[in-house]
Amino acid sequence: MMDKEHIRNFCIIAHIDHGKSTLADRMLQLTGTISDREMMDQVLDSMDLEREKGVTIKASAVRMIYQAKNGESYELNLIDTPGHVDFSYEVSRALMACEGALLVVDATQGIEAQTLANLYLALDADLVIVPVINKIDLPSARVDEVAEDIHNLLGIEPEKILRISAKEGINVDQVLETVVKEIPPPKGDLDAPLQALIFDSHYDSYKGVVAYVRVMDGKVNPTDMLRMMSTNVDIRPVEIGVFSPDMRPVKELQAGDVGYIATGLKTVSECRVGDTITTIVRPAEKPLPGFRHPKPMVFAGIYPVEGEDYEDLKEALEKLQLNDASLVFEPEKSQALNFGFRCGFLGLFHMEIIQERLEREYDLDIVVTAPSVEYEVVLNSGEVIRIDSPAQLPDESQIAEIREPWMILQIITPVDYYGTVMELVKKRRGIFKEQEYPAPTRVQLTFEIPLSELIVDFFDELKSRTRGYASMDYHFADYRPGNLTKLEVLVGGEPVDALATIVHRDNAYHKGQALVSKLKELIPRQLFDVAIQASASGRIISRANVKALRKDVLAKCYGGDITRKKKLLEKQKRGKRRMKMVGNVEIPQEAFMAILRLEED
Incomplete structure (x- = not known):
């Protein structure tokens, strides 16, 4: 064992696409952990989706043995963290498992919101920060400018900041040397009762749930009986080992080590991220601090396009849940879409990933309804109920008030786009709180904003208004009462539950009108007139008709008496009326997505 x-x-820690995975690749190569033959880009990103989107979704860990210039051998445990705002709880647990962090900043982009959010998490966890400027080989690199920004933020002298190109391998050896010199060795008492922090987990069909752990105190052997402290589940490990970078069994993990414990458990929900593992014989007095259940923030219905795929969809969601304990789902029935599931996600990005994985890995055709958030509804009786679907909203006469979740939103943008960002947030009911200037040309704006305004198209609009330069980060603030109402859509007189949304009363008329106009274009013409109506607060606020397709019944009358024509038209009219009574309007998938893309004027 290493001392x-x-x-x-x-x-x-880095923003999406600042070169975190590429730097990890170079380190693995330099330390000889992976031979050049096995090397491929983004070794630690094993999912196709991670490679395509250029973002780490699952955290992973790897052990490297490094021969330092002083002749000593060091064991370096690199814990790769997810880079997206939806996974900030996972990031905070991974940071708990470390003593130091490399702060990677792109020389062409500078400091982004996500970098700052994770940097504050790292500073809260008392980590030693080693700043690194990456991509210095690019013609558009602004190395000195970015070094000055980091100096203003952390107080580190610009000349001491490492300047590298992970892609070209320039100066990566200096990063490893700095890690050895600057980052302290782990503390921890070998003789204390075992405390091991779970910072991630994945499901293996042979070994059950594999918990990624950092041993804080004590040691663990493959023969120990272990207990999860928050769920009180007892296990005997199938094996314990380290990642280098594939799983390698070892005889023992000691305080300071990072490795894995294969638990043999069947579901990830029994082995939660942030939980503490201890031994049954000599348990720790209390678990490590900071554990909480990740709470879904965004909800949407997922339905199979073909009814017979329902069982396949259920199986696919269960398999995804094995690896992702933060995904929750329950069966749901909709008049328009039949049987499906109501799913809860950490955020929009999480939802997009689940949707793509269902379509790709499980080859399913699915319809996803517009995302909504969880509201608190206070009834006249004083009872408080939580609803995550507009269909569950009780009758207006029973409601005292509706509360919606508000978020604290931080946006970092070049000063040039200050006005357009302000306008966007104001349009979405945001409240301006404060501003700071982390660099002379960039401004950090802090707002409070309802989550329901954030989840629909906000990020896309922010990017297009700032030419891609702005970045954002958000976290939950509290629930606040709002002047909200349910906006319903009726097609042919029948309410379509999957098109219902909860909106602010001031926007109901505007949104209802826009939605009706949009649906008029999307719903195909039938052989009879179809009325599309929007209703809010018990009254119709907008209506449009999809005109009927007509067969030219007069084609054979090329002259003759007018009464013959009238008789034929009358007969056609009677047929249309009868058809309308039995007719069924097919609503295409685009109509459900129309709610998402309502352009606000």
Whole structure:
């Protein structure tokens, strides 16, 4: 076993696409952990989706043995963290498992909101920060400018900041040297009762749930009986080991080590991220701090396009849940879409990933309804109920007030786009709180904004208004009463539950009108007139008709008496009336997505 003084546990924090995975690849190559033959881009990103979107979705860990220039050997444990705002709880647990963090900033982009959010998490966890400027080989790199920004933020002298190109391998060896010199070795008492932090987990069909752990105190052997402290589940490990980068069994993990414990458990929900593992014989007094259940923030209905795929969809969601405990779902029935599931996600990005994985990995055709958030409804009786679907909203006469979730939103943008960002947030009912200037040309704006305004198209609009330069980060603030109402859509006189939304009363008329106009274009013409109506607060606020397709019954009358024509038209009219009574309007998938893309004027 390596002496504790020669262990370094660190992670890399960076914004999406700032070169975190590429830097990890170079380190694996330099330390000989992976031979050139096995090398491919983004080794630690094993999912196709991660490679395509250029973002780490699942955290992973890897152990490297590094020969330092002083002749000593060091064990470096790199814990790779997810880079997206939806996964900030997972990031905070991964940071707990480290003593230091490499802060990677793109020389062409500068400091982004996500970097700052994760940097504050790292500073809260008392980590040693080693700043690194990446992509210095690009012609558009602004190295000195970015170094000055980091100096203003952290107080580190610009000349001491490492300047590298992970892609070209320039100066990556200096990063490893700095990690050894700057980041302290782990603390921890070998003789204390076992405390191991779970910072991630995945499901393996042979070994059950594999918990990624950092041993804080004590040691763990493959023969120990172990207990999860928050769920009180007892296990005997199938095996314990380290990642280098594939799973390698070892005889023992000691305080300071990062490795895995294969638990043999069947569901990830029994082995939660942030939980503490201890031994049954000599348990720790209390679990490590900071554990909480990740709470879904965004909800949407997922339905199979073909009714017979329902069982396949259920099976696919169960399999995804094995690896992702934050995904929750329950069966739901809709008049328009039949049987499906109501799913809860950490955020929009999480929802997009689940949707793509269902379509790709399980080859399913699915309809996803417009996302909504969880509201608190206070009834006249004083009872408080939580609803995550507009269909569950009780009758207006029973409601005292509706509360909606508000978020604290931070946006970092070049100063040039200050006005357009302000306008966007104001249009979405945001409240301006404060501003700071992390660099002379960039401004950090803090707002409070309802989550329901954030989840629909906000990020896309922010990017297009700022030419892609702005970045954002958000976290939950509280529930606040709002002047809200349910906006319903009736097609042919029948309410379509999947098209219902909860909106602010001031916007109901505007949104209802826009939705009706949009649906008029999308719903195909039938052989009879179809009325599309929007209703809010018990009254119709907008209506449009989809004109009927007509067969030219007069084609054979090329002259003759007018009464013959009238008789034929009358007969056609009677037929249309009868058809309308039995007619069924097919609503295409685009109509359900129309709610998402309502352009606000």
